[in-house]
Amino acid sequence: MSKVTLKDVAARAGVHPSTASRALDPDKGSLVRVDTVERVRAAARELGYQGDAIASGLRRGRTNTLGIVVADLGNPFIAPVVRGIENHLEGRGLMALIAESRDDPDRMLRVLNNLAARRVDAVIVTGARNGDERALRRAQRQVPIVLAVRYLPGSGIPAITHDDERGGRLAADHLVEHGHRRIAQLRGPHDISSFRERADGFRTRLQEHDIPTIEVEEGARRPILEEGRRLMDMLLTQQGEPPSAVFAHNDLMAVGAFEALASRGRSCPGDVAVIGYNDTPMAAFTHPSLTTVRLPGYELGRMAADTAVMLIEDREQPGTSLSLPPVLVPRHSTLGWHAAPTPQE
Amino acid sequence: MSKVTLKDVAARAGVHPSTASRALDPDKGSLVRVDTVERVRAAARELGYQGDAIASGLRRGRTNTLGIVVADLGNPFIAPVVRGIENHLEGRGLMALIAESRDDPDRMLRVLNNLAARRVDAVIVTGARNGDERALRRAQRQVPIVLAVRYLPGSGIPAITHDDERGGRLAADHLVEHGHRRIAQLRGPHDISSFRERADGFRTRLQEHDIPTIEVEEGARRPILEEGRRLMDMLLTQQGEPPSAVFAHNDLMAVGAFEALASRGRSCPGDVAVIGYNDTPMAAFTHPSLTTVRLPGYELGRMAADTAVMLIEDREQPGTSLSLPPVLVPRHSTLGWHAAPTPQE
């Protein structure tokens, strides 16, 4: 275990520790004569000196560490967000402390306290819920906070989100452009804002095309795949002509819809076109491959990190909120078998 | 921004900071009279005192922070591992600093230095490569290291892995049990130990059944899906009868194999059965759904964290290596369309 401290380096270079500190700091290098800097650098190299970020953090009041709180590490959508954050931090000398809140306000509180105690320079919270607002407000007095993915309306906390209303509109436009007129949506639970928004965007866009939206009851929380199957089945068995296209509020519901169609002997997209949401990795591998709306996870992470860095540099700044546009990824489930989908990879 | 320090708490409680420190430390609580402890606790609560983990870390030489280095945050297999680690850390007062090496030895070196500078108590490295050995050895002199997922043979660094040889044998047994005799494997790059082992396990198990393994050249690093397609295509077009079953070294290669089969007008599992590896989330949703070998990611993370914690508590200890058994998940790609696969969810 090495225990080389700044003092050791200074001794070897024959200077005072304070001089060594300045010589090793790129910003302060000019305060020391060039040959002294060289001598100190050499000594540091020879001893294998490794600065102590803890001690430095104590003195400077800055840890160059950023906290990330995610609701669920298992959610595949989180990986690109975290990656986007990491990537933006890279090269700025920052690292990320990561913690999981598991959609539990108590845990959220504990986790935020823990991060505050570690004096992180800022915190990015993905997937905040309404119940988390108290904890977030408290933490905000100690450390700058940026929300990602979900936001808290009226909280004034800067948030980087994706635009789900626009995502709903994209889905609507896509189906209309492909000639569909009898269109339904398989809704996710309404108490989650992102589902509500994509439902609203979809419906209002269809209205602008003078097309009514066929609504079924809203899906329960889980298992979400079963809900997709159940709702699709209701559409197929209720009176009147079934829709020619459905918008499933996420990819798993879409897969459930596939299963319902298959079990009733209907084909997709031949009888009913299906469009999903999220562009889960599996979407490219279902049968048929699933047209879906891709959310800009990586960019979202980058923007959140960028906002956090700005808040660190100027804590007075209010911080800007931002909503990133999703992208439609056309695949076979709405295009038919022989049309070539445009790959978006 | 609060700046309540231990001194403030002590002043309010009318005691010396050192007493306050002891009163607030559960391990030292007995060194202080009960009513004093109460008074200090009350003062801390009223002031909203939040200990400074940085200062504490400096003095104690322990940061209660663990570093995680992952090769690729986008790899879906990583999420459960990280989650398992997090979960084990939870309640022990530890948190995880996470960083990405991106399979680049230079980055690995930088990242490890960075973690060492932050004085993390231990580091878990998932997905180490041979080229990383130098960096790991150097880092090991500063901080205990535990490998996860991949290990470095002969390095003596404790490693928690899954038993890929056994995984290969599982795959072989499964295919043989289903009557296959002409069997090939689509190999991943051989310089990664886990690919090598699953290849060996598979081959030796087939040998024990007196069945030769049809080998094709080894796959390149990426894009791995294309490699699966390319190798499967080679098998289909080379002289002689093609195999009736193939073992793809991961699920993406298996999907590539699906594509090669489809483009040559062969069916799966009718003409060729395919078995994958990893049980990627998509495996349940491919067409046909993919029989595969599931790796115990979550448990692996927990065990790695456990080992790391033991090393922290006793740095002299060598640290135990461990290999966790994978599980075969039968689905349609080897069972045929009408047999009901046993769900493993």
Next chain:
DNA sequence: AGCGGAGCCGCAATCGATTGCGCACTGATG
């Protein structure tokens, strides 16, 4: 009353790096 001992707690040093202040030295100038 005096002594021993246990229990509490304060003092001051410590962890390692950073930084405001100011001394010392150089060289130029009057």
Next chain:
DNA sequence: CATCAGTGCGCAATCGATTGCGGCTCCGCT
């Protein structure tokens, strides 16, 4: 030769929490 500007660098304080050491208090016992 004295003074001044200017540069280079050392001293000591600082960040906040922790802890070894030693002192004080109080109790019980003789």
